[in-house]
Amino acid sequence: MEHPLRRFRLPAVLLAIVVAYGIAGYVLIERWSVLDAFYMTIITISTVGFTEVHPLDGAGKLFTSTLIVGGVATMLYAFGVFAETLSEGRITEYGRRRRLDRQVSKLSSHFILCGYGRIGTQIAQEFDRAGVPYVAIDNNPEAIARLRAEGRVHIDGDASDEAVLMRAGIARSRGLISAVDSDERAVYIVLAARALHRDLYIIARAGRPASIRRLELAGANRVISPYRMAGHQMAELALRPGVVEVMDTIQHEVGVEELMVPPGSKLVGCTIRTAGFLEPNLASLLAVRRRDGRLHVNPAPELELQEGDLIFALGSEDQLRRTAALVE
DSSP: OOOGGGGGHHHHHHHHHHHHHHHHHHHHHSOOOHHHHHHHHHHHHTTOOOOOSSOOOHHHHHHHHHHHHHHHHHHHHHHHHHHHHHHTTHHHHHHHHHHHHHHHHTOOSOEEEEOOSHHHHHHHHHHHHHTOOEEEEEOOHHHHHHHHHHTOOEEESOTTOHHHHHHTTGGGOSEEEEOOSOHHHHHHHHHHHHHHOTTOEEEEEOSSTHHHHHHHHHTOSEEEOHHHHHHHHHHHHHHOHHHHHHHHHHHHHOEEEEEEOOTTOTTTTOBHHHHTTTOTTSOEEEEEEOTTSOEEESOOTTOBOOTTOEEEEEEOHHHHHHHHHHHO
16 A cells, blocks of 8 residues: 555645745845745745735736745645545555554464455454464455454455565465455465465365365365365264264364474484373374374374474363473
């Protein structure tokens, strides 16, 4: 967005021309000093009604008349631009955007949420509950109004625009979620994000089954079909309602977390047993995935940990916190 003060460039130039015209006229016609000519020009174009600096002859009066007309017209034009800027809220909007840009610039290891419709709103609520930083991108007026009312960090723009993704801090981000309701836009968003960040983890929503393959080819790591997931959930409820209810209950009481063994960690070279992961107050280890993609489900106590391993743990919030502290 252009700075609101830049709208005053033309009025400022016109005012400078009028002032220069007035100074030159009084110096050449009335033979006044530059200071007297400047003072007379200012009181003339501002119409304050002060007495002339020196008596004017006929030529001076005629020149002053032209200066009044030009000066008043310029001042009215400047006031019109100022009133229009205030009435359109450009100054307030510019301040709001600057504030949001500062908030986005402070984000790191965050998610970029593209699209704030029904699915995007639900994702944002889940992120809020988990305390995960994110920035939402949308250009729909209704969505932007809701984002402002809810006080969420957001950017008003097209998520398929590389400049907008750069403003969202894609280079510092942890991942991108495309939740837009158009599969064509989703493809462009994924292509732009992958071009800017080749290692970014990208999740995309697919409205049609045929779009799943297109989004994968565009660079999405995972593609989700809400209709397929809803159909699967409803079928499970019909066939195995008890299992679904139990799983839902467990999901609210326990969680699953992924923890990475960082470079230089003291855990590198240790087994799961010697690292202390078998303590009863820690979360249970579901699996360990190597950097090459090999997966060890229900890992044995003698499995040796390596740098870059992803550890998947299941437990309560306290158990997961203690397990994360052990890894860190």
